[in-house]
Amino acid sequence: MKASPDSTVIKLPLLNTLAQGGYTAAMRLGSQQQEVRLVIDSGSSTLAVHHSKYQAEHDQHLQPTSLAQEILYGVGGWMGPVIHTEIALGSAKLSQTAVALVQEEASQTFAEADGILGLAYAPLNRSYDFSGYLTSQGTAPPNTYPWPFPSQSHATDKDLAAFKKLQQHATETDLPSTFDALAQQGVCANRFSLVCQRSSIHIDPNYAHPSHDPLNQGWLLLGGGAEQTQHYQGEFHTLKVLHDRYYNVDLIGLNLVGQATIKVTPSDSLLIIAGSSNAIIDTGASLISLPADAFTQLMTQFAQAVTNATELLAPFCGDVTKVIAAQQQGIDAQQLNLADWPAIEFHFQGQNGAPLTLSCAAQHYWQLNSPAHGKAVFKLMGQLPNWTPQSIIGLPLLSAYYVIFERDDTANGTVRFAAPRGR
Structure with missing residues (x-):
């Protein structure tokens, strides 16, 4: 129904x-x-x-x-x-x-x-x-x-x-x-929306507990979509979902603003028939995971764009054990000047087949005041162990938008992104 x-x-x-x-x-x-x-x-x-x-x-x-x-x-x-x-x-x-x-x-x-x-x-x-x-x-x-x-x-x-x-x-x-x-059962429409601002816990000593901090709060709107105008502004950017298993999408490439596009392995027809693609949209992932080659090339672009990037990113580059340890420790946020760090552009196949670009600003891929006040963590990582060369597009990008998972739009659905309101 x-x-x-x-x-x-x-x-x-x-x-x-x-x-x-x-x-x-x-x-x-x-x-x-x-x-x-x-x-x-x-x-x-x-x-x-x-x-x-x-x-x-x-x-x-x-x-x-x-x-x-x-x-x-x-x-x-x-x-x-x-x-x-x-x-x-x-x-x-x-x-x-x-x-x-x-x-x-x-x-x-x-x-x-x-x-x-x-x-x-x-x-x-x-x-x-x-x-x-x-x-x-x-x-x-x-x-x-x-x-x-x-x-x-x-x-x-x-x-x-x-x-x-x-x-x-x-x-x-x-x-x-x-x-x-x-x-x-007709309880709600076949779509849901996500409203959030962070991908790591924000620690602010002005709050007795982090749960009181509005930056650590959000909304899941089951049945909610474009009618929830209090949460977004402007036009939607729509990605085509390629299969009804994960929210499979086609990532064409990525780059830092002003640099060349890093191409990723495309989603070929056999992969899609098997129920997969080269990227998924994942609200349960607090990091963005990229295939090993794409991650390495992105780190090279950071080194070219930001003077101290290699030093600051070093703790967050390595196997999953090292990445987890770095997320739990962080670096001194005073070493960061977010104005020096370009946005990351992710280029996807849009709903109509034309390329569509979503932007992840430094404030989202670097999380300040986490895991402690005055610390910072980097929110991208390389390929997971025993994982295919597939990108996992998690909260660092999703938190920059109002996101609708519109399952009743087309055969497999779409994922729609709009600028958040009031930030």
Whole structure:
């Protein structure tokens, strides 16, 4: 069912203080209306809540299933059973909604958040039916809740790999995402919008807690789009989504203002048929990740444009372990003069096939007063380990715009960008 034009817009306040710069929204679960805060992630499709944050045994609405999920991200991952229960987002409620209970989590995947709300498409929401296997093992009824498999307090890559082998005994099936259910039941229109200003937590001693700082707040508008004129000004710039899995887009190249375009490997037809492209738009990514070659060329452009760029960027260049450590430490912000740092231009394929350029100013790719007052962090990195040469376009660019994920516009949808109002 497609929502009517006057369908409710579900306005969810956001905070970036629990997930290392990623934004979380509140959801209520089960008969006890337990509140949890979940990472808002357009780079995945699963609704997952850590089992320790939700008293499942007291939920009178809970119905166990024979399904389990294992989801791996660029960094981190988790596994656990799937249950059905009632959820509430703002004033909207959905009964019998699929919720994964995170039984084992690797690498503190969600930081201090309670789980994740995936906003991408259903093909990413894979689950595995273990009914046959559990029956053969004498588990009756053959449900995955309570969790019938060996469990560790902290999952390792080895644990996740072992569970993947166990999946060979199960049948794979895709689950509808929570947002699919909201749109299909007519609760809200099949689109959502993001309003935010940062990709790292802003630390200001004038506030008793970072959550009180307006720079660390935002909005997720489920069902909201171009009618929300209080959040933007001017015209929209529209990207064509190439496949209904991730929000796959085609990145042509990038450069610093005034320098030559760094071309990236294009999205060929075979890649698109396989459900991918050379870039995705990801609200759950607090950095922008570029293919190794493109990242190296961009660092060269910075060295040519800014006198002390090589020295200041050195802590943020290297493997993912080094990058994470640099984000947690930062550099002395007094070494930075943002006026010296050119904007980064990202050149995409627009909705009509013509090139479309979005700009990321220095104030967005450098985050001041993070991770502490007087510090600064750089918000781009090279290619993730075991990742294809695909760009992950995260919050450093998205925070510069009012962004609409318009899933009901064309076959696979569009992502639209407009200048924010009142900044």
